[in-house]
Amino acid sequence: xTPTLARRLAAEAIGTAFLLVSVVGSGIMGERLAxxxxxxxxxxxxxxxxxALVAIILAFGEVSGAHLNPAVTMAAAWEGGLPxxxxxAYGAAQLVGAVTGVVLAHxxxxxxxxxxxxxxxxxxxxxxxxxxxxxxLLAVIWGCVRARSSATAFAVGAYITGxxxxxxxxxxxxxxxxxxxxxxxxFSGIRPTDVPVFVVCQFLGALGATLVFGWLVPSLPARAADxxxxxxxxxR
Amino acid sequence: xTPTLARRLAAEAIGTAFLLVSVVGSGIMGERLAxxxxxxxxxxxxxxxxxALVAIILAFGEVSGAHLNPAVTMAAAWEGGLPxxxxxAYGAAQLVGAVTGVVLAHxxxxxxxxxxxxxxxxxxxxxxxxxxxxxxLLAVIWGCVRARSSATAFAVGAYITGxxxxxxxxxxxxxxxxxxxxxxxxFSGIRPTDVPVFVVCQFLGALGATLVFGWLVPSLPARAADxxxxxxxxxR
Amino acid sequence: xTPTLARRLAAEAIGTAFLLVSVVGSGIMGERLAxxxxxxxxxxxxxxxxxALVAIILAFGEVSGAHLNPAVTMAAAWEGGLPxxxxxAYGAAQLVGAVTGVVLAHxxxxxxxxxxxxxxxxxxxxxxxxxxxxxxLLAVIWGCVRARSSATAFAVGAYITGxxxxxxxxxxxxxxxxxxxxxxxxFSGIRPTDVPVFVVCQFLGALGATLVFGWLVPSLPARAADxxxxxxxxxR
Amino acid sequence: xTPTLARRLAAEAIGTAFLLVSVVGSGIMGERLAxxxxxxxxxxxxxxxxxALVAIILAFGEVSGAHLNPAVTMAAAWEGGLPxxxxxAYGAAQLVGAVTGVVLAHxxxxxxxxxxxxxxxxxxxxxxxxxxxxxxLLAVIWGCVRARSSATAFAVGAYITGxxxxxxxxxxxxxxxxxxxxxxxxFSGIRPTDVPVFVVCQFLGALGATLVFGWLVPSLPARAADxxxxxxxxxR
Numbered sequence: 001x002t003p004t005l006a007r008r009l010a011a012e013a014i015g016t017a018f019l020l021v022s023v024v025g026s027g028i029m030g031e032r033l034a035x036x037x038x039x040x041x042x043x044x045x046x047x048x049x050x051x052a053l054v055a056i057i058l059a060f061g062e063v064s065g066a067h068l069n070p071a072v073t074m075a076a077a078w079e080g081g082l083p084x085x086x087x088x089a090y091g092a093a094q095l096v097g098a099v100t101g102v103v104l105a106h107x108x109x110x111x112x113x114x115x116x117x118x119x120x121x122x123x124x125x126x127x128x129x130x131x132x133x134x135x136x137l138l139a140v141i142w143g144c145v146r147a148r149s150s151a152t153a154f155a156v157g158a159y160i161t162g163x164x165x166x167x168x169x170x171x172x173x174x175x176x177x178x179x180x181x182x183x184x185x186x187f188s189g190i191r192p193t194d195v196p197v198f199v200v201c202q203f204l205g206a207l208g209a210t211l212v213f214g215w216l217v218p219s220l221p222a223r224a225a226d227x228x229x230x231x232x233x234x235x236r
Numbered sequence: 237x238t239p240t241l242a243r244r245l246a247a248e249a250i251g252t253a254f255l256l257v258s259v260v261g262s263g264i265m266g267e268r269l270a271x272x273x274x275x276x277x278x279x280x281x282x283x284x285x286x287x288a289l290v291a292i293i294l295a296f297g298e299v300s301g302a303h304l305n306p307a308v309t310m311a312a313a314w315e316g317g318l319p320x321x322x323x324x325a326y327g328a329a330q331l332v333g334a335v336t337g338v339v340l341a342h343x344x345x346x347x348x349x350x351x352x353x354x355x356x357x358x359x360x361x362x363x364x365x366x367x368x369x370x371x372x373l374l375a376v377i378w379g380c381v382r383a384r385s386s387a388t389a390f391a392v393g394a395y396i397t398g399x400x401x402x403x404x405x406x407x408x409x410x411x412x413x414x415x416x417x418x419x420x421x422x423f424s425g426i427r428p429t430d431v432p433v434f435v436v437c438q439f440l441g442a443l444g445a446t447l448v449f450g451w452l453v454p455s456l457p458a459r460a461a462d463x464x465x466x467x468x469x470x471x472r
Numbered sequence: 473x474t475p476t477l478a479r480r481l482a483a484e485a486i487g488t489a490f491l492l493v494s495v496v497g498s499g500i501m502g503e504r505l506a507x508x509x510x511x512x513x514x515x516x517x518x519x520x521x522x523x524a525l526v527a528i529i530l531a532f533g534e535v536s537g538a539h540l541n542p543a544v545t546m547a548a549a550w551e552g553g554l555p556x557x558x559x560x561a562y563g564a565a566q567l568v569g570a571v572t573g574v575v576l577a578h579x580x581x582x583x584x585x586x587x588x589x590x591x592x593x594x595x596x597x598x599x600x601x602x603x604x605x606x607x608x609l610l611a612v613i614w615g616c617v618r619a620r621s622s623a624t625a626f627a628v629g630a631y632i633t634g635x636x637x638x639x640x641x642x643x644x645x646x647x648x649x650x651x652x653x654x655x656x657x658x659f660s661g662i663r664p665t666d667v668p669v670f671v672v673c674q675f676l677g678a679l680g681a682t683l684v685f686g687w688l689v690p691s692l693p694a695r696a697a698d699x700x701x702x703x704x705x706x707x708r
Numbered sequence: 709x710t711p712t713l714a715r716r717l718a719a720e721a722i723g724t725a726f727l728l729v730s731v732v733g734s735g736i737m738g739e740r741l742a743x744x745x746x747x748x749x750x751x752x753x754x755x756x757x758x759x760a761l762v763a764i765i766l767a768f769g770e771v772s773g774a775h776l777n778p779a780v781t782m783a784a785a786w787e788g789g790l791p792x793x794x795x796x797a798y799g800a801a802q803l804v805g806a807v808t809g810v811v812l813a814h815x816x817x818x819x820x821x822x823x824x825x826x827x828x829x830x831x832x833x834x835x836x837x838x839x840x841x842x843x844x845l846l847a848v849i850w851g852c853v854r855a856r857s858s859a860t861a862f863a864v865g866a867y868i869t870g871x872x873x874x875x876x877x878x879x880x881x882x883x884x885x886x887x888x889x890x891x892x893x894x895f896s897g898i899r900p901t902d903v904p905v906f907v908v909c910q911f912l913g914a915l916g917a918t919l920v921f922g923w924l925v926p927s928l929p930a931r932a933a934d935x936x937x938x939x940x941x942x943x944r
Contacts, residue, residue: 007452014448018372025402033275039505039512040275043519047279048401050523051286055372055395058387059379063452108365108404129580136490136527143531150387151530151622157394158629159527165520166497168580212486216479216535243924250920254844261874269747276747283751284873287758291844291867294859295851299924344837344876386859393866511741511748515755522759601816608726608763615767623766623858630865631763637756638733640816684722688715688771 003063009089011064013097015056019068020101020180022052027187028109041187050161057153069174070094071206075138078210080221098180117182117189127201129169134205137173142213175199239299245325247300249333251292255304256337256416258288263423264345286397293389305410306330307442311374314446316457334416353418353425363437365405370441373409378449411435475535481561483536485569487528491540492573492652494524499659500581513659522633529625541646542566543678547610550682552693570652589654589661599673601641606677609645614685647671711771717797719772721805723764727776728809728888730760735895736817758869765861777882778802779914783846786918788929806888825890825897835909837877842913845881850921883907
C-alpha cells in the first residue's frame with residue numbers, strides 16, 4: 001500500500017533538508033577547519049555529502065522513494081512511475097526542504113540564516129559538467145532499479161562523492177539543491193544569476209539518461225514504479 | 237529465541253566500549269600525527285568512527301540490537317520494541333561500557349586513565365546541532381527497520397561520518413558517549429558542565445524523530461521489535 | 473533474455489566513458505586544488521575513481537556485464553562466458569568509450585580536447601605492478617562470481633581505490649584505460665610509447681588470474697556466464 | 709562440497725600475499741608522496757588496506773574462508789569449524805603468502821627484496837593495543853557469522869581501517885602479518901625482536917573474543933563451520 005501523498009511529501013521535504021544540511025554544513029565546517037586548503041575542504045565536503053546521501057536514501061526511500069531531486073521526479077514521471085499530477089507537489093516539497101536545510105545549516109554554524117551566494121559558476125565547461133553529472137546520476141538510478149535492494153543508496157552516495165571531483169562544477173546535479181545553494185554565501189554557494197542555466201542543464205541531462213536507458217532496458221517503464229513507489233522493496 | 241538479558245547487556249557494554257575506543261583513540265592518534273591540522277584530525281576521527289560503527293553494529297547487532305546509545309534504547313522502548321523495564325539496564329550497560337572504552341583508549345595511548353574534559357561545547361548553535369544530529373540518527377534507524385538487512389549498520393556508520401562534518405557540534409548524538417567524553421582531556425573531550433544540555437537535546441531529537449516516523453510509517457510499532465530484539469534478521 | 477549486442481555495446485561504451493571521466497577528471501581537479509601536494513591529489517583521484525566504479529558497475533552491469541575493460545572481456549571469453557566472436561566488438565566499444573571519456577573530461581575542465589601524455593611510466597617495477605594489479609582485479613571478479621549480488625561492484629571499487637596506492641604504477645589494470653590515458657597531458661596521463669608494454673602485462677595478469685581461478689574453482693566455466701551475461705542477477 | 713586442502717591453502721597464500729602487498733605497498737607509496745606528513749601516510753595506508761581487505765575476502769572467501777590470519781584460523785579450530793589437523797597447514801600457507809607479499813611489494817617499488825625492520829614497537833600500551841585490536845577483529849568475525857552474507861568482508865575492512873587509528877599500535881592484529889612486516893624497512897616495518905610479544909597478544913585477544921562470543925552466542929559452535937568451510941554462502 002502506497003503511503004499517503006502527505007506522508008510522501010513530508011519524507012521528501014525532510015530528506016532534502018538533511019541533504020542540504022550535509023552539503024552546506026560540511027562545506028562550512030571544512031572551510032573553517034582547513035584554513036584555506038581547498039582540496040581538503042572539497043574532500044570532506046564530498047565525503048560527508050556522499051555518506052549522508054547513503055543514510056538519507058535508506059532512511060526515506062521506503063516512504064517516498066527518496067527522490068530528493070526534481071530531476072529524478074521528472075524522470076520518474078516520464079517513465080510512468082509517478083503520476084504527472086504528483087510531480088509538482090514533489091518538486092515543491094523538495095524545494096521547501098532544501099531551503100529549510102540551508103537555514104538549519106546556517107543556524108547550526110552561527111551564520112546569517114539566509115545570504116545570497118556570490119560564487120560565480122558559469123560558462124560552457126560548467127554547463128557541460130552539470131548535464132553530464134545529472135546524466136550519470138539518472139543512469140545510476142535507472143541502472144539500479146532492477147536490483148531492488150539497498151544498492152541504489154550506496155551507488156548514489158558513491159557516485160556523488162566521485163562526481164564532486166570528476167566534474168568541474170562539483171556536480172550540483174539537482175535543481176532543488178541548486179536553488180537552495182543560491183541562498184548561502186559559504187563554500188557551497190552559487191551566484192543566483194547562474195542558477196537558471198544550471199537547472200536547465202540538469203533537466204536535460206536527466207532526460208537524456210532516461211531516454212538512453214529507455215532504449216537500453218526495454219522493460220524500464222514496467223519497472224519505473226519501483227523507483228518511485230514505496231513498499232516495493234526498492235529503496236529509491 | 238531472544239538471548240538472555242545478561243548476554244544482551246554484555247553485548248551493549250562491550251559494543252559501546254569499542255565505540256568509545258574508536259572515538260577517543262582515533263582522536264588522540266589524529267591529534268598526535270596531524271601536528272595541529274584540525275581538518276585532518278577530524279577527518280581521520282570521523283572516518284575511523286564511522287568505519288568502527290559499521291563493524292561494531294554488525295558484530296553485536298544479532299545479540300542485543302546494538303543500540304550502543306540510551307537515546308536509541310529510549311526510542312525503541314517508546315515504540316514498544318523493548319520492554320520499558322529493560323531500558324534502564326540497557327542504559328547502565330551502555331554507560332559502563334562507554335566509560336570503560338575511554339579508559340582503554342587512554343591506556344593504549346599512555347594517557348592518564350581518566351581526566352576531565354576542558355573543551356567548552358555550549359551555546360544554542362551546538363544545542364541545535366545535537367538535536368538535529370540525533371533526530372537524523374533515529375530517522376536513519378527507523379527508516380531502515382523494514383529493510384531488515386545489514387543496511388542499517390552501513391547507514392549508521394555513513395551517517396555519523398557525515399554528521400561529524402555537517403553539524404557544528406561534530407554530532408555526539410549519544411548520551412552515553414557524551415558523558416564518557418567528559419572523562420577525556422584529548423581531542424574528543426567535552427567540559428563536564430556542558431554535558432547535561434547536550435544530553436537533553438539528544439533525547440529531544442530522538443523523541444522528535446520517533447514521533448515523526450510514527451506518523452510517516454503507521455506500521456512502525458509492529459516493526460519496532462525488529463530494531464531491538466535480536467534473532468529477527470535485523471542487525472540493529 | 474540477453475539484451476541485443478547493440479545495447480550491450482552501448483552500455484560498455486557509455487560505462488567506460490564515465491570511468492575515464494572519473495579517472496582523468498578527478499586527476500585534473502585534484503591537481504588544481506591540491507597545489508602540488510601529490511599525496512592529496514592521488515588520494516582524491518583514488519577515492520573518486522573507486523566510488524565512480526561502484527556506481528558505474530551497478531548502473532550498467534545488468535545490461536552488458538559492465539566489463540569496461542578488454543582484459544576482463546578476454547578473461548570472460550576464455551572461460552566461455554562470452555562468445556569469442558563478441559569480444560572484439562566489446563573491446564572496440566570500450567576503446568571508443570574510453571577515448572570519448574577523456575575528451576569529455578578535458579571539455580569539462582577547459583583543457584585541449586586531446587593531448588599526448590608526457591608522463592614516463594616504464595621499467596620492470598611498473599610492469600610487475602601492472603601484471604599484479606590486473607591479476608588481482610580478475611581474482612576479485614572471478615572470486616565474486618558465485619555471490620551473484622551487488623558485492624562485485626563494491627569489491628572492484630574498493631580494490632581499485634586500494635591498488636592506486638599499493639602498486640607503484642597506480643594500477644591502470646585496463647588496456648582501454650591505458651590507451652585513452654595516453655591522450656591526456658594531465659595528472660593521469662601516460663607517455664604513448666609506454667602503453668604497449670603496460671597492455672601486454674595487463675593481459676598476462678588477467679590470464680594468470682583466470683588460470684589460477686580455473687584451478688581453484690573447478691566449476692568456474694559453468695559460472696562464467698554469470699560474469700558476462702546480463703539478466704542473471706549478477707551485476708558484473 | 710569443500711574444496712581440496714591444496715586449493716584452500718593456495719587461496720590462503722595468495723590472499724595473504726595480496727594483504728601484505730596492500731599494507732606494505734601503500735605504506736611505501738604514502739611515505740614517498742606525503743613528504744613526511746605521517747597523518748596523510750597513515751590515512752592512505754589505512755584506507756588502502758581496508759579497501760583491499762574487502763576485495764580480498766570477497767575474492768577468496770568462497771574457496772578457503774579467507775582467514776588470512778593464523779589467529780582467525782586458531783579461533784575457528786577452537787570452535788570446531790576447522791579440523792585442528794588442518795590448522796598448521798593454514799598457518800604455514802598464510803606465512804608463506806605474507807612473506808611473498810612483502811617481497812612483491814618491495815619489487816614493485818624498487819626496494820631491496822627483503823630488509824629487516826628497524827621500527828621499535830614495544831611496551832605495555834602497544835601490547836594492550838594488539839590484544840584489543842585482535843579481540844575486536846574476532847568479535848566482528850564471530851558476530852557476522854549468522855548474517856552469512858558479504859557483510860563480513862565489509863565489516864572486517866571497515867574495522868581495520870578504523871583500528872589503524874584507534875589503537876596506538878596501528879592494529880597489526882595478525883601474526884602472519886606481524887612476522888612478515890619484520891622483513892621490511894619501510895613505513896609499515898617492525899623490529900624483529902618486537903614480534904614475539906605482539907604475536908602472543910594477538911593470539912590472546914583472539915582467544916578472549918572467542919570465549920566471550922562462545923558465551924554470548926550459545927549456538928556458535930554449530931555455526932563455526934560457516935566461518936571456515938566454503939560453499940556455505942558465507943564469505944568468511
